[in-house]
Amino acid sequence: MKTEKNKSPYVTKQRRIILSFLEEQRGRHYSALEISDRLKERGESIGQATVYRSLEKLESEGLACRLYSGEGQPACWMLCEKDGDAGERHYHLVCRKCGGLTHIECEYLEKLAPHILAEHGFTLDPFCNVLYGLCRSCSSDE
Amino acid sequence: MKTEKNKSPYVTKQRRIILSFLEEQRGRHYSALEISDRLKERGESIGQATVYRSLEKLESEGLACRLYSGEGQPACWMLCEKDGDAGERHYHLVCRKCGGLTHIECEYLEKLAPHILAEHGFTLDPFCNVLYGLCRSCSSDE
DNA sequence: CTAAGTGCAAAATGTTTGCATACTT
DNA sequence: AAGTATGCAAACATTTTGCACTTAG
Numbered sequence: 001m002k003t004e005k006n007k008s009p010y011v012t013k014q015r016r017i018i019l020s021f022l023e024e025q026r027g028r029h030y031s032a033l034e035i036s037d038r039l040k041e042r043g044e045s046i047g048q049a050t051v052y053r054s055l056e057k058l059e060s061e062g063l064a065c066r067l068y069s070g071e072g073q074p075a076c077w078m079l080c081e082k083d084g085d086a087g088e089r090h091y092h093l094v095c096r097k098c099g100g101l102t103h104i105e106c107e108y109l110e111k112l113a114p115h116i117l118a119e120h121g122f123t124l125d126p127f128c129n130v131l132y133g134l135c136r137s138c139s140s141d142e
Numbered sequence: 143m144k145t146e147k148n149k150s151p152y153v154t155k156q157r158r159i160i161l162s163f164l165e166e167q168r169g170r171h172y173s174a175l176e177i178s179d180r181l182k183e184r185g186e187s188i189g190q191a192t193v194y195r196s197l198e199k200l201e202s203e204g205l206a207c208r209l210y211s212g213e214g215q216p217a218c219w220m221l222c223e224k225d226g227d228a229g230e231r232h233y234h235l236v237c238r239k240c241g242g243l244t245h246i247e248c249e250y251l252e253k254l255a256p257h258i259l260a261e262h263g264f265t266l267d268p269f270c271n272v273l274y275g276l277c278r279s280c281s282s283d284e
Numbered sequence: 285c286t287a288a289g290t291g292c293a294a295a296a297t298g299t300t301t302g303c304a305t306a307c308t309t
Numbered sequence: 310a311a312g313t314a315t316g317c318a319a320a321c322a323t324t325t326t327g328c329a330c331t332t333a334g
Contacts, residue, residue, distance in 0.1 A: 013307090
């Protein structure tokens with residue numbers, strides 16, 4: 001259940017570039033377009049389609065994960081931080097108003113995934129969970 | 143903080159149609175296109191743009207809420223179930239694989255929103271919160 | 285009468301796909 | 310040599326916008 005379906009991917013230049021970008025930006029999340037722009041800036045342009053395809057591949061290998069930031073906004077990607085279910089998870093709070101994405105870790109939330117699995121039979125994504133609402137500053141100017 | 147910005151909306155035929163569709167389907171969620179199709183079937187066609195605009199309006203009035211079902215999939219809409227922050231919330235589990243949307247209520251989750259507000263200064267959407275992962279059946283055939 | 289809502293068609297956005305070419309193994 | 314990955318441009322799906330027209334207050 002660990003490496004069975006990962007038939008060692010081709011190591012292409014584009015894969016290396018994307019992977020090293022994400023590694024360098026560990027802990028941050030970027031949309032496919034942002035990634036492609038950043039790479040272009042540094043003269044390592046990669047075709048749009050390839051960026052999407054590579055990210056998807058990295059996700060299916062369990063190396064990267066995708067954050068659904070809400071309709072309209074593009075999905076964001078980042079490297080997975082820990083492997084398997086063991087490590088701590090982190091959650092993301094997405095502000096419906098400003099679109100801001102905050103990354104939090106706390107012990108209450110640590111128990112969320114085990115609870116959902118035990119009580120509701122649903123396996124939460126190990127790395128990227130998103131909750132929607134309003135961030136502090138947006139909720140004060142409502 | 144309750145009715146201040148709701149300047150009693152125009153009651154148009156289209157608004158009435160959409161609202162009564164959602165009322166009739168209380169507890170279920172539909173994408174804008176589904177709503178528009180359903181209405182067309184029963185001879186109450188409404189322009190696409192109007193459906194989107196009305197739903198958005200209902201959301202801003204706090205009558206309907208939008209569920210971000212994940213990239214690719216369209217947003218879904220449903221009538222809010224309770225008013226204000228007082229009532230119980232419910233959460234949605236969205237399966238990354240089959241796209242299924244399960245609706246759960248439980249006491250552990252009841253405490254989630256107060257926790258997030260108190261500890262992280264973030265106000266979760268009162269009605270629609272979505273967690274991503276794999277549902278029971280999809281996680282067993284992984 | 286005025287402000288707001290409607291419908292259509294056109295644009296915008298993010299993502300995917302087809303296909304010929306190039307690269308990895 | 311066989312199997313993948315790439316890049317481009319075209320296709321897609323969902324949502325938004327511009328604008329002339331209608332309707333509610």
